Amino acid sequence: MENTTLSKRTVSFGLALAVACVINAIIVVVKEKSDAVMGAMKKVLGHHWTTHSALIVALFLVLGGLLGMARGGRGIAISTNRFITTLISAIGAAALIIIGFYLFVD
Amino acid sequence: MTEIILMAHVLFGVGCLIAAVWLFVDVLNVSESNLARIRRTSVGAAVFMWLAFLVGGYWYVTAYKVDKAVILKGPWPFAHNMVMETKEHLVILLLLVATYLPIAASENLVQSKDARKLVLWVAATIAVLALAMDGEGAIISMGVKVALMHH
Numbered sequence: 001m002e003n004t005t006l007s008k009r010t011v012s013f014g015l016a017l018a019v020a021c022v023i024n025a026i027i028v029v030v031k032e033k034s035d036a037v038m039g040a041m042k043k044v045l046g047h048h049w050t051t052h053s054a055l056i057v058a059l060f061l062v063l064g065g066l067l068g069m070a071r072g073g074r075g076i077a078i079s080t081n082r083f084i085t086t087l088i089s090a091i092g093a094a095a096l097i098i099i100g101f102y103l104f105v106d
Numbered sequence: 107m108t109e110i111i112l113m114a115h116v117l118f119g120v121g122c123l124i125a126a127v128w129l130f131v132d133v134l135n136v137s138e139s140n141l142a143r144i145r146r147t148s149v150g151a152a153v154f155m156w157l158a159f160l161v162g163g164y165w166y167v168t169a170y171k172v173d174k175a176v177i178l179k180g181p182w183p184f185a186h187n188m189v190m191e192t193k194e195h196l197v198i199l200l201l202l203v204a205t206y207l208p209i210a211a212s213e214n215l216v217q218s219k220d221a222r223k224l225v226l227w228v229a230a231t232i233a234v235l236a237l238a239m240d241g242e243g244a245i246i247s248m249g250v251k252v253a254l255m256h257h
Contacts, residue, residue, distance in 0.1 A: 004220055005218055005220050005221075006213060006218070006220055006221060006224065007212075007213060009209060009212075010209055010210055010212070010213055010221075010224070013206055013209050014206065014209075014210070014224070017202050017203065017206050020202055021199050021202065024195065024198050024199060024202075025195075028195050046167075047167045049163070049166065049167065049194055050163070050167060052195075052198070053159075053163065053198055053201075056198050056202070057198075057201070057202070057205075060202050060205070080220040080223065080224070083224075084223060084224055084227055087224075087227070087228075088227055088231065091199060091203065091231055094199055095196060095199060095235075098192055098195045098196055099192055099196075102187070102188050102191045102192045103188060103192075106187075106191070
């Protein structure tokens with residue numbers, strides 16, 4: 001496996017994007033299924049969606065910064081194909097979880 | 107005023123979509139001569155998306171409850187139960203992907219095939235998600251319209 005020629009910042013924030021997308025979908029399911037979680041999210045910023053959005057954006061930014069510090073500041077080692085596959089699969093999976101949840105479960 | 111806010115939301119969203127498609131085509135024909143434009147367009151797509159998100163988010167939090175009540179009493183309750191619920195969470199994905207676009211586009215797209223491949227995927231994802239948001243917005247508007255016509 002040949003490591004990507006992409007910069008550390010591009011890989012770090014790309015992987016952070018993948019994680020944030022999946023967490024976004026998980027929060028959707030958890031808050032819709034738990035009145036306690038939904039209530040707590042409404043309390044934090046006045047509306048569950050505002051809290052949800054702020055949490056995910058913050059996660060993306062913080063995680064992107066943290067992943068850049070991995071391996072002593074050299075960032076995550078990954079091949080380009082694997083990186084792009086991970087990124088697009090995570091976005092697709094998150095979208096399918098959200099659509100599937102409101103279509104079949106909620 | 108809420109109608110102006112809503113139209114601004116759509117306008118900014120379409121701006122993001124056009125920027126993403128423009129960037130996609132520009133990257134297919136990348137050279138030193140259009141590299142700066144590609145990077146400016148990537149920032150433009152992100153700025154348009156943030157404006158669409160903030161304006162639409164303000165409308166959703168402050169004004170949507172009236173439309174929601176109308177939709178739920180009409181013949182298309184799915185316009186809220188399924189479509190709006192999906193849209194309000196899918197748009198967060200779109201916001202993140204659009205925010206990431208300038209980061210990916212800051213790579214040397216002329217020399218790096220890896221970077222070109224990544225940016226093409228990211229721009230295409232933005233275009234698909236933005237089109238989905240546009241379609242969902244149309245269904246939500248229609249949900250209000252058919253409810254008002256029904257009564």
